[in-house]
Amino acid sequence: MRHLLYAAVALATVAAPVAASAQPHGREHREDRRELREDRREYREDRRDAHRDGYVSGREARELERDRREIRRGEREVRFNRHRADTWRDRAEWRGYRGARRGYWYAPGYGYRPYYSSGYVYRPGRYVPVVYRTYYVQDPYYYGLRAPPRGHRWVYADGNFVLMALATGLIASVVANGY
Numbered sequence: 001m002r003h004l005l006y007a008a009v010a011l012a013t014v015a016a017p018v019a020a021s022a023q024p025h026g027r028e029h030r031e032d033r034r035e036l037r038e039d040r041r042e043y044r045e046d047r048r049d050a051h052r053d054g055y056v057s058g059r060e061a062r063e064l065e066r067d068r069r070e071i072r073r074g075e076r077e078v079r080f081n082r083h084r085a086d087t088w089r090d091r092a093e094w095r096g097y098r099g100a101r102r103g104y105w106y107a108p109g110y111g112y113r114p115y116y117s118s119g120y121v122y123r124p125g126r127y128v129p130v131v132y133r134t135y136y137v138q139d140p141y142y143y144g145l146r147a148p149p150r151g152h153r154w155v156y157a158d159g160n161f162v163l164m165a166l167a168t169g170l171i172a173s174v175v176a177n178g179y
Helices: 002-021 025-052 058-078
Strands: 104-107 111-114 152-157 160-165 171-175
Touching: 025 058
Parallel strands: none
Antiparallel strands: 104 111, 152 160, 160 171
């Protein structure tokens, strides 16, 4: 009985640092995004204040430029990066991802899909193949995509982000190898 107690204490001692380091990356990512929104809001307020009197001094211009660069740096850090595990690890649509596979591409939230046609070129004016028209991007802002206009939707297609018209499947914009 005493040996079992010692084993339990030893296991708890070893497992505690591992459990503490396994903090969910999703919470950190949300906090980073919240801080970035606050920084943007403060930057807009500072810019509005600087332009209020119609004259921006050199010092004010330098401070605004420095703030703008810091915001851009923060956006790059928060933005999706498939090579940084902490940006996608705890997102529901990436739970099935297990690395690259030959002949397949991964549609986040939909799983691995075989390439429809290796020779198909996605460009504006062409049509999205019917098999890809339902692979909607759940959160375009996470991938750094702009909001789709009315009647359009971002879809995953062979590892690309494609902005298509919902009614016809006509391609309006393409982000090649976006993820």
